[in-house]
Amino acid sequence: xxxxxxxxxxxxxxxxxxxxxxxxxGAARVxxxxxxxxxxxxxxxxxxxxxxxxxxxxxxxxxxxxxxxLRRTWNATKADVAPWWxxxxxxxxxxxxxxxxxxxxxxxxxxxxxxAGRPVGFPRFKSRRRSTPSVRFTTGAIRVEPDRKHVxxxxxxxxxxxxxxxxxxxxxxxxxxxxxxxTVRRDGGRWHVAFCVxxxxxxxxxxxxxxxxxxxxxxxxxxxxxxxxxxxxTRHLAGTQTRMRALGRALSRKIGxxxxxxxxxxxxxxxxxxxxxxxxxRVSNLRCDGLHxxxxxxxxxxxxxxxxxxxxxxxxxxxxxxxxIADAGFAQIRRQLAYKTxxxxxxxxxxxxxxPSSKTCSxxxxxxxxxxxxxxxxxxxxxxxxxDRDLNAARNLAALAAQFDTAGSGPVAGRGAIRKTxxxxxxxxxxxxxxxxxxxxxxVPPQGGTTDRxxxxxH
Ligand SMILES: [Zn+2]
Numbered sequence: 001x002x003x004x005x006x007x008x009x010x011x012x013x014x015x016x017x018x019x020x021x022x023x024x025x026g027a028a029r030v031x032x033x034x035x036x037x038x039x040x041x042x043x044x045x046x047x048x049x050x051x052x053x054x055x056x057x058x059x060x061x062x063x064x065x066x067x068x069x070l071r072r073t074w075n076a077t078k079a080d081v082a083p084w085w086x087x088x089x090x091x092x093x094x095x096x097x098x099x100x101x102x103x104x105x106x107x108x109x110x111x112x113x114x115x116a117g118r119p120v121g122f123p124r125f126k127s128r129r130r131s132t133p134s135v136r137f138t139t140g141a142i143r144v145e146p147d148r149k150h151v152x153x154x155x156x157x158x159x160x161x162x163x164x165x166x167x168x169x170x171x172x173x174x175x176x177x178x179x180x181x182x183t184v185r186r187d188g189g190r191w192h193v194a195f196c197v198x199x200x201x202x203x204x205x206x207x208x209x210x211x212x213x214x215x216x217x218x219x220x221x222x223x224x225x226x227x228x229x230x231x232x233x234t235r236h237l238a239g240t241q242t243r244m245r246a247l248g249r250a251l252s253r254k255i256g257x258x259x260x261x262x263x264x265x266x267x268x269x270x271x272x273x274x275x276x277x278x279x280x281x282r283v284s285n286l287r288c289d290g291l292h293x294x295x296x297x298x299x300x301x302x303x304x305x306x307x308x309x310x311x312x313x314x315x316x317x318x319x320x321x322x323x324x325i326a327d328a329g330f331a332q333i334r335r336q337l338a339y340k341t342x343x344x345x346x347x348x349x350x351x352x353x354x355x356p357s358s359k360t361c362s363x364x365x366x367x368x369x370x371x372x373x374x375x376x377x378x379x380x381x382x383x384x385x386x387x388d389r390d391l392n393a394a395r396n397l398a399a400l401a402a403q404f405d406t407a408g409s410g411p412v413a414g415r416g417a418i419r420k421t422x423x424x425x426x427x428x429x430x431x432x433x434x435x436x437x438x439x440x441x442x443x444v445p446p447q448g449g450t451t452d453r454x455x456x457x458x459h
Pocket of ligand 1: 361362363364365366380381382383384385
């Protein structure tokens with residue numbers, strides 16, 4: 001099974017190397033801003049000409065914003081725009097132009113309705129202070145050194161890794177991996193290199209292929225499983241929050257930048273901001289670690305995992321819940337489970353967003369019309385079942401898998417297939433097995449929804 005995956009390592013850069021990387025990231029930004037200014041100028045010119053009543057054939061010709069076209073124009077003009085261009089790898093400029101080409105494509109696709117999701121705005125200029133310095137290399141000498149503690153990148157040379165790259169090196173040695181690109185980037189006040197790698201993964205099966213598990217991603221706990229297991233949040237998360245508050249207070253006491261008066265931030269402010277940034281990064285790392293460990297464990301063990309499709313963007317608008325939900329990383333775990341079940345030969349079923357997993361009784365199937373978020377215990381008025389709210393939801397989710405199998409195509413579909421069904425059960429009848437593409441997740445229609453029609457058809 002061929003997959004594209006990333007291997008990311010922290011770097012220990014010398015001050016000289018850091019300057020070189022920053023220069024490359026700056027070059028990427030220059031190319032990006034240059035291209036954006038050109039495209040904008042042409043667009044504005046055409047708009048102005050139209051207001052004068054100039055015919056469409058008389059307008060300033062459009063400018064192609066595909067990557068090859070941008071690169072051609074850049075190469076023709078770089079001597080004027082950036083006389084220092086020889087000091088940086090051409091990959092640096094390519095990074096910026098590629099980002100611009102994508103940004104413009106996303107914007108135009110979004111405008112013409114070709115792109116789903118939220119509307120994408122017109123790209124904005126990148127600022128030195130606010131953008132994340134990053135540069136990507138796609139060609140040239142990219143390799144992991146035999147000592148597995150260093151990597152070599154074009155122009156930047158040999159960079160020391162903070163940790164051993166043995167997992168990637170092993171794959172490279174036995175020929176099951178091919179590096180496609182390497183990105184050096186600063187996040188959380190630390191430099192990282194991320195290799196985009198095409199990996200030939202061995203086919204695997206979960207330890208218990210017939211096992212079904214429902215996962216209810218919670219607020220109090222990281223997750224509640226239908227087996228009754230409560231997965232806790234990472235231990236140090238609460239401790240780091242205290243520290244973050246203290247650092248935030250310390251920052252607010254120092255003299256920060258002021259856009260109106262043009263005041264520059266003091267050195268002390270910058271150091272405090274850096275410390276706060278590192279604390280944020282630590283929280284994010286801790287959370288990420290917890291989610292990865294949970295997702296890996298579940299995907300290795302169980303054949304079928306059922307989760308809920310939560311409207312995270314909608315929930316984040318709820319201010320009181322926002323922090324907790326963002327913390328739990330709902331969307332993250334969904335995404336991780338999707339690809340990890342694929343790697344391990346299991347499957348992920350995503351319950352429809354409107355499926356009342358919390359309001360349904362896992363014992364008798366009765367559905368409550370109302371259930372306040374404060375009610376942590378589920379009490380069924382029909383059969384008298386009393387159960388933890390999240391556990392009840394997890395059990396309902398697990399029960400969905402059986403329904404999915406009868407309603408759908410009978411036996412379990414091909415390994416690694418995440419079944420793509422039509423949106424929200426509206427066209428559940430048309431569902432075909434094996435039409436899944438990796439990275440997409442299916443949805444299961446709610447109980448008592450359109451599935452009934454399929455069920456009557458089967459029997
Ligand atoms: Zn009941």
